[in-house]
Amino acid sequence: xxxxxxxxxxDLSDEELTLQMHDDLYDGMxxxxxxxxxxxxxxxxxxxxxxxxxxxxxxxxxxxxxxDGILFVxxxxxxxxxxKGGMFILKPLLxxxxxxxxxxxxxxxxxxxxxxxxxxxxxxxMEGAGFEVKDLGINNPVENYLQELENGEYDILGMSxxxxxxxxxxxxxIDTMIEKGMRDDYVVMVGGAPLNEEFSKAIGAxxxxxxxxxxxxxxxxxxxxKHNQMVI
Amino acid sequence: MHSxxxxxxxxxxxxxxxxxxxLIIACGALARxxxxxxxxxxxxxxALTCLPAKYHLYPEKITSAVEDAVxxxxxxxxxxxxxxxxxxTGGLLANKCKDLGVKxxxxxxxxxxxxxxxxxxxxxxxxxxxxxLTDFLVKQFDSFVWKPMxxxxxxxxxxxxxxxxxxxxxxxxxxxPKLDAKAIEISERxxxxxxxxxxxxxxLETALFKI
Numbered sequence: 389x390x391x392x393x394x395x396x397x398x399d400l401s402d403e404e405l406t407l408q409m410h411d412d413l414y415d416g417m418x419x420x421x422x423x424x425x426x427x428x429x430x431x432x433x434x435x436x437x438x439x440x441x442x443x444x445x446x447x448x449x450x451x452x453x454x455x456d457g458i459l460f461v462x463x464x465x466x467x468x469x470x471x472k473g474g475m476f477i478l479k480p481l482l483x484x485x486x487x488x489x490x491x492x493x494x495x496x497x498x499x500x501x502x503x504x505x506x507x508x509x510x511x512x513x514m515e516g517a518g519f520e521v522k523d524l525g526i527n528n529p530v531e532n533y534l535q536e537l538e539n540g541e542y543d544i545l546g547m548s549x550x551x552x553x554x555x556x557x558x559x560x561x562i563d564t565m566i567e568k569g570m571r572d573d574y575v576v577m578v579g580g581a582p583l584n585e586e587f588s589k590a591i592g593a594x595x596x597x598x599x600x601x602x603x604x605x606x607x608x609x610x611x612x613x614k615h616n617q618m619v620i
Numbered sequence: 621m622h623s624x625x626x627x628x629x630x631x632x633x634x635x636x637x638x639x640x641x642x643l644i645i646a647c648g649a650l651a652r653x654x655x656x657x658x659x660x661x662x663x664x665x666x667a668l669t670c671l672p673a674k675y676h677l678y679p680e681k682i683t684s685a686v687e688d689a690v691x692x693x694x695x696x697x698x699x700x701x702x703x704x705x706x707x708x709t710g711g712l713l714a715n716k717c718k719d720l721g722v723k724x725x726x727x728x729x730x731x732x733x734x735x736x737x738x739x740x741x742x743x744x745x746x747x748x749x750x751x752x753l754t755d756f757l758v759k760q761f762d763s764f765v766w767k768p769m770x771x772x773x774x775x776x777x778x779x780x781x782x783x784x785x786x787x788x789x790x791x792x793x794x795x796x797p798k799l800d801a802k803a804i805e806i807s808e809r810x811x812x813x814x815x816x817x818x819x820x821x822x823x824l825e826t827a828l829f830k831i
Binding site for chain 2: 416460461462463465466469500501502503504505508526527551552553555582587
């Protein structure tokens, strides 16, 4: 998607600039993304619109090409890094301008595991989609999850693991939630390279999320169901 | 003997043995170690074939590739042994080996069986922030780690990949100053302190003795 010609971002129309941002995200161009975000803010765009129409949509395209084997982890990380550049500018403004909140999520990598690339991508995409996310970081024993769930107001618990040796710990967390009678209060989503749908069902999670884009869509669906139940 | 690059990309065809009794189907990353053990112990009844070591990066390919190899050679040998541990297959390889009636190496991965599964299990509780390399992986670090992670072109990603690691553990199967020097160079590149541990062949040797 890269274009060798020099492009003056400020000369582009809103529509052209949004498409250019999709390309720049795809190519991991952090500085250009930051510049474009500032241009759109200067033109009076709402921060939420920049986030959803330019950044999240751009990352959605990246996610599709990752899923289809066109892009690989390094390219996705560069794209995420570029998005981070845009988010850094937008995040304080989103709170000020009353961007819609879809729900609250607690996320963390399980005990014994220090891998957080996927988790960080999910966190960023969920925040971009309008979720408030509390990130517990890496190597979390069950107590960390439970303590935070009990102290906060969460809709979703997300757990991540990269290792086949650590992924069974997700079941420890879910089983403890069942023991404490709190399992049904949350949607439990799990993800990580060695996981699959079958494992997710076996441990009693609500959903397996293959990648960050799927995590966002799944979370939205669950929140919509929850909303509908409340209306009824 | 094939080059390490060849073992990474293509694996190894069946080696010669005097009496075709046992075939070891192994990860290409173990080829040199197993051939050394065959030679040292004069196991003339044992042949070796290897699958591409790069499957290490795609564990989902291992189980079906092992199954294909077992089915291909099962009529030619009295016994087949699988020189893989779980290796990220999440138990699928163990289940398949059970179905096929072949034995495999115990343990989660080669870092564990080289160290000795019991010892590694005790150590790993306190070593979750360690990144492990074996002799093969020291030699193939660029092909296996640096390039696939895009670090040759984008060193700025280093912290995203390895920011949570606190040390590099080089599990040496043999004493080779050249490999030690390469491990030091890698640790400097990764920005991680190096711990060299001589493991020898660990449980790999024990497992092959038991066949």
